[in-house]
Amino acid sequence: xxxxxxxxxxxxxxxxxxxxxxxxxxxxxxxxxxxxxxxxxxxxxxxxxxxxxxxxxxxxxxxxxxxxxxxxxxxxxxxxxxxxxxxxxxxxxxxxxxxxxxxxxxxxxxxxxxxxxxxxxxxxxxxxxxxxxxxxxxxxxxxxxxxxxxxxxxxxxxxxxxxxxxxxxxxxxxxxxxxxxxxxxxxxxxxxxxxxxxxxxxxxxxxxxxxxxxxxxxxxxxxxxxxxxxxxxxxxxxxxxxxxxxxxxxxxxxxxxxxxxxx
Amino acid sequence: xxxxxxxxxxxxxxxxxxxxxxxxxxxxxxxxxxxxxxxxxxxxxxxxxxxxxxxxxxxxxxxxxxxxxxxxxxxxxxxxxxxxxxxxxxxxxxxxxxxxxxxxxxxxxxxxxxxxxxxxxxxxxxxxxxxxxxxxxxxxxxxxxxxxxxxxxxxxxxxxxxxxxxxxxxxxxxxxxxxxxxxxxxxxxxxxxxxxxxxxxxxxxxxxxxxxxxxxxxxxxxxxxxxxxxxxxxxxxxxxxxxxxxxxxxxxxxxxxxxxxxxxxxxxxxxxxxxxxxxxxxxxxxxxxxxxxxxxxxxxxxxx
Numbered sequence: 391x392x393x394x395x396x397x398x399x400x401x402x403x404x405x406x407x408x409x410x411x412x413x414x415x416x417x418x419x420x421x422x423x424x425x426x427x428x429x430x431x432x433x434x435x436x437x438x439x440x441x442x443x444x445x446x447x448x449x450x451x452x453x454x455x456x457x458x459x460x461x462x463x464x465x466x467x468x469x470x471x472x473x474x475x476x477x478x479x480x481x482x483x484x485x486x487x488x489x490x491x492x493x494x495x496x497x498x499x500x501x502x503x504x505x506x507x508x509x510x511x512x513x514x515x516x517x518x519x520x521x522x523x524x525x526x527x528x529x530x531x532x533x534x535x536x537x538x539x540x541x542x543x544x545x546x547x548x549x550x551x552x553x554x555x556x557x558x559x560x561x562x563x564x565x566x567x568x569x570x571x572x573x574x575x576x577x578x579x580x581x582x583x584x585x586x587x588x589x590x591x592x593x594x595x596x597x598x599x600x601x602x603x604x605x606x607x608x609x610x611x612x613x614x615x616x617x618x619x620x621x622x623x624x625x626x627x628x629x630x631x632x633x634x635x636x637x638x639x640x641x642x643x644x645x646x647x648x649x650x651x652x653x
Numbered sequence: 654x655x656x657x658x659x660x661x662x663x664x665x666x667x668x669x670x671x672x673x674x675x676x677x678x679x680x681x682x683x684x685x686x687x688x689x690x691x692x693x694x695x696x697x698x699x700x701x702x703x704x705x706x707x708x709x710x711x712x713x714x715x716x717x718x719x720x721x722x723x724x725x726x727x728x729x730x731x732x733x734x735x736x737x738x739x740x741x742x743x744x745x746x747x748x749x750x751x752x753x754x755x756x757x758x759x760x761x762x763x764x765x766x767x768x769x770x771x772x773x774x775x776x777x778x779x780x781x782x783x784x785x786x787x788x789x790x791x792x793x794x795x796x797x798x799x800x801x802x803x804x805x806x807x808x809x810x811x812x813x814x815x816x817x818x819x820x821x822x823x824x825x826x827x828x829x830x831x832x833x834x835x836x837x838x839x840x841x842x843x844x845x846x847x848x849x850x851x852x853x854x855x856x857x858x859x860x861x862x863x864x865x866x867x868x869x870x871x872x873x874x875x876x877x878x879x880x881x882x883x884x885x886x887x888x889x890x891x892x893x894x895x896x897x898x899x900x901x902x903x904x905x906x907x908x909x910x911x912x913x914x915x916x917x918x919x920x921x922x923x924x925x926x927x928x929x930x931x932x933x934x935x936x937x938x939x940x941x942x943x944x945x946x947x948x949x950x951x952x953x954x955x956x957x
Contacts, residue, residue: 492662493669497929498936499895502673505929508917509680511688585794589899592796593914605796612800612903619804626797634789 395638398631406448414445416602427620435620438610443621446602447628453603457514458583461521462576468522469529470572474560476530477537488534494527500586507595517596521586525579532575533568540564570647577640581633588629604629656945663941670937674930675719678706678922689732689920702732706923728927733919738927741912746931748818749901749908752831753893755824757886759832760839765882767836768843769875775848783840790837795896799830799903816905827904831896835889842885847878880951887943891936 419441426436434443476487494502506520537560540546546563554563590596591605599606604625611622681688686703706729707715722729728738771783790798806826807815814820850856851874859873860866898910905911909928916924 489665489669492666493673496666496670496937497673497933498891501895501898501929501932504898504913504917505674505677505925506680508925509677509922511682589794589796592899593902593917595917608796608800612796615800615804616808619808622797622800622804626801630789630793630797633794637788637791 395635395642398635399639402451402632406452409445409448414442414448416441416445416449417600434624437621438614443624446607447625450602450604450607451632453597453601454584454587457518457587458580460518461525461583462579464522465525466529466572466576469526470533472526472530473533474537474564477534478541478560491527491530494524500589503586503590504593504595507590512595512598514597517587517590521583525583529575532571536568536571537564540567574640574644574647577636577643581636584633656948659941659944663937666937670933671720674926675716677926681922685922689922729923731924732921738924741924742909742927742931745907745909745912748906749897749910752824752827752897752906752908755828756831756835756893759828760835763833764836764839765843768840769847771840771844772847773870787837787840790833793834795830795834795899796903798834799900802826802830818906827900827906830900831893835893838889839882839885842882843878846881847874850874850878883943883947883950887940890939894932894936
């Protein structure tokens with residue numbers, strides 16, 4: 391399973407690079423090839439405007455990855471900052487900050503992201519903003535819990551009694567011990583941000599035409615499902631393989647770094 | 654005491670949810686009235702809507718007014734149809750609850766027995782197969798699983814209606830789409846939880862006194878193993894409620910999720926606001942109930 395997941399990820403990477411080298415054009419319209427089935431000319435078939443599906447999928451995965459990485463980095467920084475403060479200081483600070491995360495957690499799944507994206511209006515910037523606004527909470531929770539137990543460790547107390555400043559304590563003595571947990575969490579969150587991005591695009595709230603995005607492609611594909619079932623099947627299978635591979639990598643990392651759960 | 658503490662937290666969370674949903678409309682870039690009515694609207698219409706929504710008043714006053722309205726069961730009215738939103742929600746909400754409930758049922762019926770089976774066959778090939786399927790299923794988002802089910806069961810086999818909610822069997826496909834993803838999570842949780850319990854001392858005692866394997870597993874182990882499942886089900890109700898947004902859109906199921914998407918497309922922000930509020934409140938209440946149930950179900954928690 392482990393090798394399998396890395397193989398899929400490398401395959402995707404190779405495909406994106408190959409797409410660059412071959413200079414596939416995801417926006418080239420070919421009205422003779424509308425909804426064409428997979429074949430020699432278009433390996434994965436063509437969409438409702440005769441655009442090459444392979445090229446669009448590859449351009450979609452680029453956008454998807456870019457969004458996922460950006461959102462993960464931003465939410466992790468914000469969440470870790472909040473979590474460190476709450477966990478380290480405890481008391482009032484902790485109460486107030488956790489109260490705020492409680493409120494964000496009261497909105498199930500991507501509901502809050504949908505709401506933010508809806509009022510902000512469609513578009514890539516707003517999509518990223520909406521996902522960032524709602525994504526930091528899980529990191530804050532995770533970091534807080536870990537920090538609370540770490541701050542009583544001897545090495546932290548020793549550093550504190552030697553007069554280390556709070557930022558120094560947090561960055562040099564607590565953060566390094568959090569790194570492995572955060573790496574694992576970030577891997578899972580890559581996958582979940584990709585799903586969230588696709589969900590929002592599927593609802594028409596994310597990336598707008600003519601740019602390729604998996605969510606928007608699936609939305610079109612469902613519309614043409616009766617005449618061109620390959621469209622929905624191929625886009626969906628691509629997406630699933632990538633998300634599955636990322637999640638399996640996360641499982642593997644978790645086991646390798648041996649955090650959170652016992653085997 | 655614990656329950657009282659939960660209740661205080663519950664109230665403060667509800668207040669936060671109300672504040673956040675109230676602020677939503679103020680996040681609209683530029684003038685919300687202009688965005689909602691479009692550029693062609695007359696000045697009179699704009700002034701009218703602005704005062705209807707109270708947007709010309711100070712923010713604190715608006716929030717007070719919003720809370721007051723809610724306390725009277727009034728969610729305002731739709732900008733497009735002028736219908737009271739309370740009425741819109743009342744007609745759509747039962748469909749979503751029905752869908753969520755049937756999905757949960759499917760998830761429990763499929764997930765728990767599979768988890769038990771995998772735990773009993775731990776580290777055999779059967780366990781591996783179940784785990785692999787569960788991992789696959791949980792990686793499939795609704796907007797992929799839904800269309801695939803639609804293709805297989807409605808288009809190719811013709812067993813079930815493609816979409817809509819006219820027939821009795823219409824609910825099967827959306828409920829399966831929502832339920833199977835959740836069942837994958839339940840399978841994994843049941844397996845882990847049962848495996849942990851099976852190593853406990855009292856299970857060894859039960860075996861040592863000569864109980865049949867069936868009695869040991871079902872009467873002794875499973876009862877303890879299912880406790881954490883209550884919490885998981887409660888938490889997952891949330892993703893179920895949020896998942897209905899996409900699933901209802903795919904299958905044209907007239908629930909609150911579809912109402913939300915429609916209101917977004919029409920820029921009918923008061924309706925959007927109300928839908929978000931209702932779903933979030935449902936989730937918070939489900940969580941509170943789960944917490945209380947858990948306290949009642951676990952004898953160790955009762956003593957504290």
